[in-house]
Amino acid sequence: MPEMTYREAVAKALTDELASDPDVIFFGEDVAEAGGVFKVTPGLYERFGPDRVRDTPISEQAIIGTALGAAITGLRPVAELMFADFVPVALDQLANQVAKYRYMSGGQFVVPLTVRAAQGGGNGFGTQHSQCAESWLMNFPGIKVVSPSTPVDMYGLLRGAIRENNPVFVLEHKGLYNMKGEVPDDTAPMKLGESKVMREGTDVTVVASQLMMHRSLEAAEQLAREDISCEVIDVRSFVPLDKATILHSLAKTNHLVVVEEAPHQAGWGGDIASLAADEGVYWLAAPVKRVNMGAALIAYSPPLEDEVLPNVGRIMRAVKSVLTDA
Amino acid sequence: MPEMTYREAVAKALTDELASDPDVIFFGEDVAEAGGVFKVTPGLYERFGPDRVRDTPISEQAIIGTALGAAITGLRPVAELMFADFVPVALDQLANQVAKYRYMSGGQFVVPLTVRAAQGGGNGFGTQHSQCAESWLMNFPGIKVVSPSTPVDMYGLLRGAIRENNPVFVLEHKGLYNMKGEVPDDTAPMKLGESKVMREGTDVTVVASQLMMHRSLEAAEQLAREDISCEVIDVRSFVPLDKATILHSLAKTNHLVVVEEAPHQAGWGGDIASLAADEGVYWLAAPVKRVNMGAALIAYSPPLEDEVLPNVGRIMRAVKSVLTDA
Amino acid sequence: MITSLPIERRQQALRLMIETRLAEEKIQELFLANLIRGTTHLAIGHEAVAVGTAAALITGDKVTCTYRGHHHALALGMSLRAMMGEMMGKEAGACKGKGGSMHMTDASIGLLGANAIVGAQLPIAMGAALTAQVKKTGGIAVTFFGEGASNIGAFHEALNMASVWKLPALFICENNLYGEYSVWSKTTPVQDIAVRGTSYAMPGVIVDGQDAEAVYTVVKAAGDRARAGEGPSLIECKTYRYRGHSRTDTAPYRKQGELDEWLKRDPIDILKARMIADSQLDEVEFAEMRQAAEMAVVDAVEWAKQQPYPPVEALYADVYYEG
Amino acid sequence: MITSLPIERRQQALRLMIETRLAEEKIQELFLANLIRGTTHLAIGHEAVAVGTAAALITGDKVTCTYRGHHHALALGMSLRAMMGEMMGKEAGACKGKGGSMHMTDASIGLLGANAIVGAQLPIAMGAALTAQVKKTGGIAVTFFGEGASNIGAFHEALNMASVWKLPALFICENNLYGEYSVWSKTTPVQDIAVRGTSYAMPGVIVDGQDAEAVYTVVKAAGDRARAGEGPSLIECKTYRYRGHSRTDTAPYRKQGELDEWLKRDPIDILKARMIADSQLDEVEFAEMRQAAEMAVVDAVEWAKQQPYPPVEALYADVYYEG
Ligand SMILES: Cc1ncc(C[n+]2csc(CCOP(=O)(O)OP(=O)(O)O)c2C)c(N)n1
Ligand SMILES: Cc1ncc(C[n+]2csc(CCOP(=O)(O)OP(=O)(O)O)c2C)c(N)n1
Ligand SMILES: [Mg+2]
């Protein structure tokens, strides 16, 4: 069973899609001849040629708009936005166009469009190059949003996204590009909309994604030594959201901690907490805690960046606090 | 005590600020010579002249960027974005620049900048001209967000926003421009960050804003006839959020309904529910219900638009459901 | 040199312009009578731009346009019924009632969408041009926008990308002198939008937007060039809107006498006069044409009134494609 | 005609270029040794643009620039210590450690911020120009950007608005031939960015970006024009970056021999040669100058190493102004 990095999983998914469907095209800034700023896409240009793998000008609005126009006229474009921090530059095209195009036409179009971007902090890239973008996209129904946390999910979900006849934003975490994992040869394109229980447990449900999910697993590991049993759920798909998996776990553990790599306000964690407060309210034995960046921003200085992102210690403390609060 | 419309309250706040502080300037598309698309700002250009009240090209990024640059060099600009639906067009300037400018410079600047825009549905303006923008702005700490619901609050909060040495986004609801109310002559600029109990009650806390707040008041009125007592809270200030007022009410009513004029996902209602599930969890006697647009978009067709926006009937049903669920 | 269209195509162009004119006048009426909710942006005065362009397009070509887009939709072949149904938010409307006046869209005639965000339609058309290029369909993509839109970022990005990729695309600016209530000169430092082609090494052509055949001539030539792989063009049509910016605007900002001057160069009159001069039309035939158009508009309105609204469940349909 | 600066200003310009060069070489070293985290974008080769421009500015003028902004910061007067402190994320850094390499900012010298979002700094400078205009300070605002940035929407909006408002602003394009790994011609259909002034009825000037005095000459003239209320200018400095785009880029995409050609026109060499020709400098003095710069850089690095990191509470400070 082949092992590969998360970065290689992106490349393989793109390669397999470009190879299997001539309608798939791929473009973005420096993705073609240079193989991408994160060296995710080398070789695609050479293999699939300048018509299908293209470098663009620095024009994020045009990138997304062009991808939309191509998607509704017969291609299956994959557009890269490089850093997810650039989502706001192109948000009109994403939120007012891509997300609404099918709806406002009364269903005249299918929009088989995938957008990729790299997100997340921890690299000393500063305030404008370290953000996570899920919550910025979620208030716009019409776009699906997935955030794979492992190489196999990266491969399967990216292929699944490209196969979708809907717009999907695939967020890749910069801090995971070098992570290795098994990606079985027969891994198929995955259905979007399913979360994954990454570790079973009975005391507290911890819901997280990407880098925070891995830190949650580490926290769970350490807590296990203190006889605290965490169930760690990887969200994977933010839109659509897999409510059942979360509620099922909550029914068992009666305790919930949500770990977000983002500021608190209007973050996706609010939706998870709100789900618990609605459909899960009778299972709740203690306050729902959200571990996130609060109202702070990501600062460049290493000790500040290390502190603002939820870390294993903070996750452990939150888990303990919900267990002792009751 | 003078009565005026919400629209007039905006005009009066702008007039009073322009008159009292020569550093205040105001610009946007068609706000000067024409007095604004919503006829909110007539006469300002004539009174304060072309240097201080300006029409801009159709260039939302430049509007916000210019306002930011002016704010950090000694002016106190008020910029208009016309429809809040255009926030995504300028979101990079708002989210990556305005919100972060003070922080990433290590506090070198104050950013006394106000942005105004008109939001909300119910007018048959279709999918791209009817949205509410609070939740899109909230995941970016560094900007304050207020949404006045009455003429007096419009006047006081807009003046308060202009006086703030921080960026504030003031959202005006299109459906309230013609609403009348008392604005006492001595109304002072208001402090941001305070919610208001608009109606006291004992059975259920209803948290809402702007048009939805007025509909909630109407629902409360009707429910009173059925002996259900609602406490209606007007959020007013989304950032900073007045947690105390909400928790205080919840402690009393033990039931919470949140009414949002927006899709469900990553909406601000999640934060209110999450607050209840955290600090208010032991007071909760029933599920927290969010009444909002779900995963639908605003369609043009009158019956569809009337249905997608929470209406009095839906609010009443939600209140009853939390009371009977327990 | 302006190309003369054959008689049948002139007749069609004239008919479409009359229908468009009458349909828009009717729409304004319905709005003011509160029979339609929302807002509308009439293109009365711009009709020649739409029919002249449409005459130069072929099946498979794609178009995006703006909230001021009724004339494009009708010129491309949207039925009056589908349009009136949409105006009234009926299920039988072009977009099943979900779009409304600002979003007249009909994929079956290549109309990929009217957009209510200034400038957003330009990059979208580039995507259609990209498909034509990659799939070698021989088609082109056309995008309409106003002179005011030429100041927004998306305009710049779209023209630049179209040029470096040599996309088969036409950028057609309807310069009607005003962006909302602002005369172009207040917001735009150049006399002609066409000059902006220079920034993209793209031909910039100016044409009389009141003359359908003049528009046809330049669009045809630029389209041929694009189809031949020689890249995009920017075409500026000098035109004028007779009505205000939107439903309630009475256009107090116009220069005195300006409207009257433009009325002397009405696009319907110009084509009509040319056909009469060429003995292809007389006043009686014109009156008949007008009457037929009137009837078609009334029929469409009455038909639309009878149509049902979409069921409430339609709200949740088509957010996503299911399947 | 290139203006010759007086000897003291030439000395200052030369000294600043040498310091900048050495500081950036040191920064790259520190990064590669993992003594600094993150990324950095060196302007080695661009120094003349920064010192030439700075020489034409006066107190009260404002500047915005990009992530490739160390040279601007130093030319405007940021201390080497403040810069090195910021590079290391120390509390004594220019931005208290919160900005980092891409955000060198110093309000006290008029440097309103280096921006990591391509194009975003242009409109921000327009705001500073607006303040100068409204308050009649006599100041101007200058914004630096790359040729690649001239393809993004914010560029277009800023130039257009600056022109219609006749803002006292200068748009200075550092055309170093590459945007990241893409040679300009792949993404930009025009030979010279200066031509884009045409779209805004704005003068577009091309200047040798390797010659500090040539840069000074055009910036001074355009600045005088702007101060006189005659509006903004676009200035294209032809320059070259000797290093890769960012920390890890080895620039394999360069044309063979290209770097060598540019090295023959090094900005430090050009000014040095001119000063020697004018008997204002000899090799010994130059060597001394270089040595002094080296010591200043080492001092700054050592000083910065000793400085404390900000306390963790700093995270929550300055999100908002409190008071
Ligand atoms: C991004 C954006 N900004 C502003 C508006 C509001 N708006 C609608 S139409 C219009 C004027 C457009 O003028 P122009 O491009 O000349 O087209 P015209 O209406 O004259 O056809 C404006 C400012 C908008 N819809 N979208
Ligand atoms: C909006 C945005 N898009 C893309 C990037 C990534 N990026 C950073 S620098 C750069 C190239 C810029 O080229 P140019 O403007 O020529 O400036 P240079 O780096 O050569 O100084 C790109 C694409 C970004 N930071 N912001
Ligand atoms: Mg116009």
Ligand SMILES: [Mg+2]
């Ligand atoms: Mg460059």
